[in-house]
Amino acid sequence: xxNIINKIPIAMVDTDDPGKLVYxxxxxxxQLGAEGFTIGFLYTILRLLLAFVTHVLVHEKNxxxxxxxxxxxxxxxxxxxxKVFYLYYWKLGFGHIYG
Numbered sequence: 756x757x758n759i760i761n762k763i764p765i766a767m768v769d770t771d772d773p774g775k776l777v778y779x780x781x782x783x784x785x786q787l788g789a790e791g792f793t794i795g796f797l798y799t800i801l802r803l804l805l806a807f808v809t810h811v812l813v814h815e816k817n818x819x820x821x822x823x824x825x826x827x828x829x830x831x832x833x834x835x836x837x838k839v840f841y842l843y844y845w846k847l848g849f850g851h852i853y854g
Contacts, residue, residue, distance in 0.1 A: 763786070778790070782846070
């Protein structure tokens with residue numbers, strides 16, 4: 756909502772190559788709309804997986820299916836959290852530490 760209200764651009768033209776768009780601004784002084792939507796999407800994945808596991812998967816009778824889906828949910832959740840931290844550290848200039 757902040758992006759929409761304050762008319763923050765989704766992307767901007769690259770200063771080095773005018774024919775190229777930049778979706779993630781390198782630096783902590785500014786944020787583009789694509790960054791906010793990306794992080795929000797990753798958090799939404801986590802929330803939907805947690806809701807699915809706690810409200811739907813518990814009603815499954817087959818334990819093997821439960822284990823398989825839980826394994827996939829944990830794998831996707833760790834991947835999403837890793838991407839959020841990677842983008843956070845990259846934004847701060849510490850991308851070489853976390854990767």
